[in-house]
Amino acid sequence: MKRGFPILAIVTALLLSFGLYEALIGAPTERTMGDVQRIFYYHVPSAWTAFLLFLINFAASVTYLIRRNAKADMLALVSAEVGVVFCTVVIVTGPIWARPVWGIWWAPGDIRLTTTLVLWLIYISYLVLRRFSTSGQTAVIAAVVAIFGALDVPLVYFSIWFFRTQHPSPVIGDGGSLDPRMWHVLLINWVAFLCLAWLVCWTRYQLEVAARQVEEAQALQSLHEVSR
Amino acid sequence: MTVLAIIRATLAKDLRLEWRSKDAINAMLFFSLLVVVIFSFAFDPTAEESRRIAGGLIWVAFLFAAIVALNQTWARELRNHVLDAYRVSPAPANPLFLAKAFGNFIFVSVLEALMMPLFVIFYKLRPLGPAWELLPIAILGTWALVVNGTFFAAISLRTRSREIMLPLLLFPISIPALLGLVNATTAVLTGEESARFWIALLLAYDVVFTVACLLLFETILEAE
Amino acid sequence: MSYLYAAYIATWMIHGTYLAILARKYSRIRREMESLKKGVSG
Numbered sequence: 001m002k003r004g005f006p007i008l009a010i011v012t013a014l015l016l017s018f019g020l021y022e023a024l025i026g027a028p029t030e031r032t033m034g035d036v037q038r039i040f041y042y043h044v045p046s047a048w049t050a051f052l053l054f055l056i057n058f059a060a061s062v063t064y065l066i067r068r069n070a071k072a073d074m075l076a077l078v079s080a081e082v083g084v085v086f087c088t089v090v091i092v093t094g095p096i097w098a099r100p101v102w103g104i105w106w107a108p109g110d111i112r113l114t115t116t117l118v119l120w121l122i123y124i125s126y127l128v129l130r131r132f133s134t135s136g137q138t139a140v141i142a143a144v145v146a147i148f149g150a151l152d153v154p155l156v157y158f159s160i161w162f163f164r165t166q167h168p169s170p171v172i173g174d175g176g177s178l179d180p181r182m183w184h185v186l187l188i189n190w191v192a193f194l195c196l197a198w199l200v201c202w203t204r205y206q207l208e209v210a211a212r213q214v215e216e217a218q219a220l221q222s223l224h225e226v227s228r
Numbered sequence: 229m230t231v232l233a234i235i236r237a238t239l240a241k242d243l244r245l246e247w248r249s250k251d252a253i254n255a256m257l258f259f260s261l262l263v264v265v266i267f268s269f270a271f272d273p274t275a276e277e278s279r280r281i282a283g284g285l286i287w288v289a290f291l292f293a294a295i296v297a298l299n300q301t302w303a304r305e306l307r308n309h310v311l312d313a314y315r316v317s318p319a320p321a322n323p324l325f326l327a328k329a330f331g332n333f334i335f336v337s338v339l340e341a342l343m344m345p346l347f348v349i350f351y352k353l354r355p356l357g358p359a360w361e362l363l364p365i366a367i368l369g370t371w372a373l374v375v376n377g378t379f380f381a382a383i384s385l386r387t388r389s390r391e392i393m394l395p396l397l398l399f400p401i402s403i404p405a406l407l408g409l410v411n412a413t414t415a416v417l418t419g420e421e422s423a424r425f426w427i428a429l430l431l432a433y434d435v436v437f438t439v440a441c442l443l444l445f446e447t448i449l450e451a452e
Numbered sequence: 453m454s455y456l457y458a459a460y461i462a463t464w465m466i467h468g469t470y471l472a473i474l475a476r477k478y479s480r481i482r483r484e485m486e487s488l489k490k491g492v493s494g
Contacts, residue, residue: 149400162426
């Protein structure tokens with residue numbers, strides 16, 4: 001990965017620039033919503049990326065509980081953090097898109113946005129737990145919380161789905177079928193974001209490896225000083 | 229000791245201690261009373277309006293009161309090193325968890341029973357839908373909050389800012405249960421829709437998370 | 453149209469903030485590594 005990093009960085013930068021150009025200029029203007037609809041090209045791929053990262057976190061958490069492998073734990077931490085970053089983008093761009101289109105910042109019945117919000121809250125609490133934990137086995141506890149979060153998501157989805165049938169409200173999202181050129185731009189930006197996510201995750205992972213090594217070395221050093 | 233015997237013994241001890249000190253129940257009562265009175269000043273709704281908002285108000289009040297009870301769930305055990313003893317002994321941890329969860333369930337249910345007449349009076353509530361449905365709603369909903377609350381209270385033991393960690397963990401996970409509770413209660417009060425789906429959702433939530441808590445409690449107990 | 457630009461700018465500000473946080477973490481780890489090295493050789 002070390003040698004691949006610069007290549008990935010360049011590819012990512014290229015894809016992001018190309019994706020940005022296509023999103024703002026290349027893609028056709030949408031009929032009903034106009035140019036504001038272009039937010040879609042950032043909003044949706046960010047959501048897909050965030051969900052993928054949270055899925056990775058879930059898999060890593062389960063793996064950690066079974067194998068107690070430190071790498072799985074680090075992967076869980078990294079994917080959660082980067083997932084929260086992308087999820088924040090989704091939650092911020094959603095209302096910015098909704099406001100000019102529907103006149104409201106938020107619709108409680110919007111199943112996708114609300115489910116995303118709950119996922120975001122769950123993972124914020126996951127990260128706070130990891131930060132504030134005084135246990136020696138933070139990784140185990142965090143993995144359990146991740147599993148609870150994963151169990152919660154389908155329940156959240158269904159409860160909002162039913163809520164929406166009782167209280168219909170505007171849906172912030174794609175309306176109807178998509179022009180193939182729009183799909184094209186969407187996918188380019190998604191691949192660009194996936195590369196960005198991979199880049200950032202790898203960086204964060206290396207940082208975590210280094211941080212843990214430093215921690216261990218510091219612990220050994222203070223032990224050494226005490227025994228002198 | 230059999231599972232049932234452990235549960236009964238722990239539960240009896242906790243109930244007896246609570247009956248003598250009345251710490252948790254007093255704090256919970258005071259808090260709920262505060263919420264009821266303050267909101268009745270803030271809104272002064274007509275009977276029609278109050279039926280729409282009471283569902284949300286009631287369960288917010290009960291949720292915050294439940295947090296008070298949940299926060300002190302494990303405090304006594306921590307002080308007396310009971311959890312360490314459990315970690316060392318071959319005894320299963322689940323009966324301890326169930327006893328704590330049942331204890332909290334009883335505390336919160338007592339609170340609900342005491343507060344309901346007050347809510348009815350202050351907000352002039354008269355359910356237009358089938359009032360008997362409020363009972364399964366309350367039972368399933370309270371268990372939903374309490375089972376996860378007791379579990380996360382145990383997790384919060386080994387964190388800084390314990391009192392913040394518990395609500396922070398509990399609220400996002402409880403959102404489907406809260407949605408179910410509030411909407412079911414509103415449905416019964418206004419009589420405009422059926423609460424059946426929400427009751428089914430609460431039941432599903434209870435089953436999923438009770439199983440999850442029972443499967444994973446030992447894991448987090450040992451992790452401390 | 454300002455909404456469109458707001459969304460894109462917000463996106464990059466969020467990513468940028470996270471990368472800034474990582475950069476700070478990195479410099480802190482470097483400092484700690486330096487002090488550890490000094491501790492060993494001292």
